[in-house]
Amino acid sequence: MTGRFDSPGEGSNAKASTKAIVFVVEDDISMRRSLTNLFHSVGMDVIAFGSAREMLQSTIPDVISCLVLDVRLPGLSGLDYQTELARLNIHMPIIFITGHGDIPMTVRAMKEGAVDFLSKPFRDQELLDAVVAATERDRKRRDAQQIVANLQSRFETLSPREQGVMKLVAAGLMNKQVAAELGLAEITVKIYRGHVMKKMRARSLADLIRMTETLGIRANRPEQTQV
Amino acid sequence: MTGRFDSPGEGSNAKASTKAIVFVVEDDISMRRSLTNLFHSVGMDVIAFGSAREMLQSTIPDVISCLVLDVRLPGLSGLDYQTELARLNIHMPIIFITGHGDIPMTVRAMKEGAVDFLSKPFRDQELLDAVVAATERDRKRRDAQQIVANLQSRFETLSPREQGVMKLVAAGLMNKQVAAELGLAEITVKIYRGHVMKKMRARSLADLIRMTETLGIRANRPEQTQV
DNA sequence: TTGCATCCCAGACGTACGTATAGTTGTCCT
DNA sequence: AGGACAACTATACGTACGTCTGGGATGCAA
Numbered sequence: 450m451t452g453r454f455d456s457p458g459e460g461s462n463a464k465a466s467t468k469a470i471v472f473v474v475e476d477d478i479s480m481r482r483s484l485t486n487l488f489h490s491v492g493m494d495v496i497a498f499g500s501a502r503e504m505l506q507s508t509i510p511d512v513i514s515c516l517v518l519d520v521r522l523p524g525l526s527g528l529d530y531q532t533e534l535a536r537l538n539i540h541m542p543i544i545f546i547t548g549h550g551d552i553p554m555t556v557r558a559m560k561e562g563a564v565d566f567l568s569k570p571f572r573d574q575e576l577l578d579a580v581v582a583a584t585e586r587d588r589k590r591r592d593a594q595q596i597v598a599n600l601q602s603r604f605e606t607l608s609p610r611e612q613g614v615m616k617l618v619a620a621g622l623m624n625k626q627v628a629a630e631l632g633l634a635e636i637t638v639k640i641y642r643g644h645v646m647k648k649m650r651a652r653s654l655a656d657l658i659r660m661t662e663t664l665g666i667r668a669n670r671p672e673q674t675q676v
Numbered sequence: 677m678t679g680r681f682d683s684p685g686e687g688s689n690a691k692a693s694t695k696a697i698v699f700v701v702e703d704d705i706s707m708r709r710s711l712t713n714l715f716h717s718v719g720m721d722v723i724a725f726g727s728a729r730e731m732l733q734s735t736i737p738d739v740i741s742c743l744v745l746d747v748r749l750p751g752l753s754g755l756d757y758q759t760e761l762a763r764l765n766i767h768m769p770i771i772f773i774t775g776h777g778d779i780p781m782t783v784r785a786m787k788e789g790a791v792d793f794l795s796k797p798f799r800d801q802e803l804l805d806a807v808v809a810a811t812e813r814d815r816k817r818r819d820a821q822q823i824v825a826n827l828q829s830r831f832e833t834l835s836p837r838e839q840g841v842m843k844l845v846a847a848g849l850m851n852k853q854v855a856a857e858l859g860l861a862e863i864t865v866k867i868y869r870g871h872v873m874k875k876m877r878a879r880s881l882a883d884l885i886r887m888t889e890t891l892g893i894r895a896n897r898p899e900q901t902q903v
Numbered sequence: 904t905t906g907c908a909t910c911c912c913a914g915a916c917g918t919a920c921g922t923a924t925a926g927t928t929g930t931c932c933t
Numbered sequence: 934a935g936g937a938c939a940a941c942t943a944t945a946c947g948t949a950c951g952t953c954t955g956g957g958a959t960g961c962a963a
Contacts (some may be wrong), residue, residue, distance in 0.1 A: 621880030
């Protein structure tokens with residue numbers, strides 16, 4: 450799932466209090482240095498690269514972070530790198546900086562989810578504000594992702610049968626209906642249902658249903674209301 | 677809620693098959709005319725204005741639509757008009773067109789949710805593609821909104837007590853707990869709970885809980901699990 | 904072979920849910 | 934004064950849920 454990260458384990462509570470890291474990809478060495486200094490001056494950690502390729506070859510720590518990305522780069526362009534990161538499932542918020550940007554570039558970047566797009570020269574504070582917004586966005590995304598990952602790992606501890614029962618129960622079927630659907634005795638469904646509640650740590654059916662919602666679990670045989 | 681619309685009634689199924697309308701706000705009269713012709717040529721309905729004020733003074737039909745908006749306008753600028761529409765709770769997808777745009781304008785527009793930002797001159801097809809994307813976005817937003825509105829209107833048919841019971845039941849409390857919470861007899865909660873299921877047209881508790889999710893209903897006294 | 908997990912079921916018991924019947928209050932509107 | 938509706942309760946009964954005890958069967962790995 451995480452793929453390119455040196456991940457700290459699936460269901461872990463992670464290092465929530467770790468300082469955010471600002472990645473910088475900028476080919477101009479003096480610009481790169483001044484960006485690094487800028488972020489250091491406000492106490493942020495920085496990892497800078499001269500090209501997209503360099504960053505892809507490095508190990509990316511799995512902590513709150515964002516990316517300050519020059520649009521014009523040797524090799525892969527900033528915009529293409531944005532696309533590539535999305536393809537690799539790396540959802541680091543991106544702030545573009547550019548000396549010679551135009552509107553179509555800006556539109557493309559923003560459509561693909563960039564946090565901001567700054568033209569050089571820009572004021573330091575502009576960039577810092579954008580970085581704060583970006584890290585905040587990453588934090589929220591990670592919080593949400595963490596919850597899903599925890600539920601997911603619990604769900605995976607369920608046996609196939611238990612998962613099947615969970616889906617149908619969450620769809621609103623009665624035990625006897627679940628039993629009929631799966632070709633089981635009702636008592637068996639009751640037992641598995643109990644296992645599901647324990648393993649998922651659901652205190653009530655309401656809990657369990659909300660969990661299936663955040664997990665995106667849908668029974669194949671629903672007939673819902675919801676209109 | 678709908679405010680400035682000549683709304684067709686809260687819970688109605690609306691006119692789903694009505695053709696989409698493209699609103700145009702553009703002060704240059706020849707440009708306005710050519711945009712109108714362009715959209716007419718592909719069979720779309722168009723309503724064009726010379727300024728934001730004119731559009732605000734008109735009655736806006738409550739159907740699938742989008743707005744093609746010039747950035748530079750007499751009076752309220754296009755960008756300010758975008759903000760104003762959001763403030764008025766009019767969520768029409770916006771496509772900006774401009775002759776003299778710059779990157780900060782583009783960023784602001786896209787951050788506030790614009791579908792696209794096109795610089796003149798642009799190819800007709802570019803604009804048409806953007807309009808198709810915009811109307812599609814509006815259609816989806818309306819579909820989702822319709823579901824919420826239906827549920828909302830059902831929820832409003834509940835008496836205050838029934839609403840209170842619904843919240844606590846959906847939070848996962850047992851009837852006896854709901855009763856204690858509200859200072860009622862358990863039998864009373866059972867009765868109201870039955871009313872809730874009927875009035876909300878929920879076939880199962882699972883249904884009801886999902887409804888509270890899409891309505892964003894939270895009990896004030898939860899103690900959830902969900903981590 | 905032993906151990907363990909998964910899958911499956913029966914009987915039994917206590918609790919929770921849902922609804923029907925039948926009532927008492929009170930308020931607001933006509 | 935009468936009617937409609939909200940709020941509230943009791944008794945009663947049938948159904949659904951949840952868990953316990955106590956099994957059976959497979960299959961896989963140590």
